[in-house]
Amino acid sequence: MTEPLLQVDDLVVHYPAGRKRVVHAVDGVSLTVAPGEFVALVGESGCGKTTTAQAIMRMAKVTAGTITYRGRDITTFSQREMRPIRHEMQLIFQDPYESLDPRFRVRDTVIEPLQIHGVTDNREERVRAALERAGLTPAELYIDRYPHELSGGQRQRVSIAASLVLEPTLLLADEPVSMLDVSVRAGILGLLDELRKSGLGILMITHDLSTAAHYADRICVMYLGRVVEEGPAHEVIRNPQHPYTKALVSVVPQSDPDRATKPQILQGETPNPINIPSGCRFHPRCPVAEARCQSEDPQLRPVGGAGQQAACLLI
Numbered sequence: 345m346t347e348p349l350l351q352v353d354d355l356v357v358h359y360p361a362g363r364k365r366v367v368h369a370v371d372g373v374s375l376t377v378a379p380g381e382f383v384a385l386v387g388e389s390g391c392g393k394t395t396t397a398q399a400i401m402r403m404a405k406v407t408a409g410t411i412t413y414r415g416r417d418i419t420t421f422s423q424r425e426m427r428p429i430r431h432e433m434q435l436i437f438q439d440p441y442e443s444l445d446p447r448f449r450v451r452d453t454v455i456e457p458l459q460i461h462g463v464t465d466n467r468e469e470r471v472r473a474a475l476e477r478a479g480l481t482p483a484e485l486y487i488d489r490y491p492h493e494l495s496g497g498q499r500q501r502v503s504i505a506a507s508l509v510l511e512p513t514l515l516l517a518d519e520p521v522s523m524l525d526v527s528v529r530a531g532i533l534g535l536l537d538e539l540r541k542s543g544l545g546i547l548m549i550t551h552d553l554s555t556a557a558h559y560a561d562r563i564c565v566m567y568l569g570r571v572v573e574e575g576p577a578h579e580v581i582r583n584p585q586h587p588y589t590k591a592l593v594s595v596v597p598q599s600d601p602d603r604a605t606k607p608q609i610l611q612g613e614t615p616n617p618i619n620i621p622s623g624c625r626f627h628p629r630c631p632v633a634e635a636r637c638q639s640e641d642p643q644l645r646p647v648g649g650a651g652q653q654a655a656c657l658l659i
């Protein structure tokens with residue numbers, strides 16, 4: 345296998361919550377992204393996906409664990425040392441309405457990263473190339489527009505162009521289509537897929553397992569600050585091992601009626617990351633929990649022969 349671009353080992357991000365309480369936003373996440381690989385980090389709201397991306401970008405303080413980018417441990421890099429890394433690693437935000445300044449023309453938005461990183465040569469050409477790579481073709485048509493003159497999908501493409509203008513090697517896309525009209529989602533996801541084919545590594549965060557199933561090479565399923573299952577996308581979807589993944593898969597619409605299973609609705613809310621349940625953190629909601637699940641904390645381990653891993657005491 346190619347050397348990963350990004351390797352995250354046992355990442356922990358805790359936030360103080362007053363009166364000696366702690367929010368366990370990320371509580372031991374491990375994952376890798378190789379060049380040209382599309383990895384989806386999937387889980388319900390509040391499970392720590394955004395915090396994971398922020399920690400990778402070193403925008404959230406890392407409590408423990410390591411982040412390795414192209415073989416270099418960047419976990420304790422200073423903001424100054426992070427500058428060249430941020431050149432190569434770009435975050436695509438969820439909301440193109442918020443991430444674009446309404447007073448900026450498209451050109452100004454896309455040129456800004458070049459200014460911040462002190463790239464002075466061929467700025468106009470770089471901006472045009474980034475717009476076209478993001479599917480805004482011909483660039484001429486869009487470059488002088490203001491955000492209010494663009495559709496939601498076009499705005500997200502401008503925001504992606506601003507991420508591409510520094511020619512990064514890794515994109516972290518945090519729910520890149522969840523604020524967009526359903527009609528333009530496939531176009532944006534298809535664009536990410538093309539970027540992956542051109543060699544970029546992509547870590548896409550989503551709460552939607554169907555989207556992950558459709559686009560990702562690999563899926564990491566997150567529950568309450570941990571990756572509980574991980575593996576090739578088709579294996580995770582066809583043959584889920586962890587009871588949480590099984591529940592998520594059971595509500596994904598199946599194109600093949602023979603494969604359709606009874607939707608399994610999980611009981612209870614996602615527990616509060618201030619009070620992580622003892623033992624297996626999924627036990628209060630797990631339909632097959634046993635007594636020992638309240639005291640033993642399962643770790644990710646290989647299951648099956650296809651590179652899948654799961655954290656459950658019963659497998």
Ligand SMILES: Nc1ncnc2c1ncn2[C@@H]1O[C@H](COP(=O)(O)OP(=O)(O)O)[C@@H](O)[C@H]1O
Nearest residue numbers: 359367369388389390391392393394395396617
């Ligand atoms: N800066 C912060 N301070 C305190 N708690 C936070 C902070 N950021 C996120 N959290 C909490 O950490 C948990 C994980 O949040 P987040 O990473 O945003 O989840 P997701 O992106 O999966 O919805 C949530 O309970 C959230 O309220």
Ligand code: SF4
Nearest residue numbers: 624627630637656657
């Ligand atoms: S360890 Fe127990 S509670 Fe946790 S997922 Fe497996 S069966 Fe369910």
Ligand SMILES: [Mg+2]
Nearest residue numbers: 393394395518
């Ligand atoms: Mg989030």
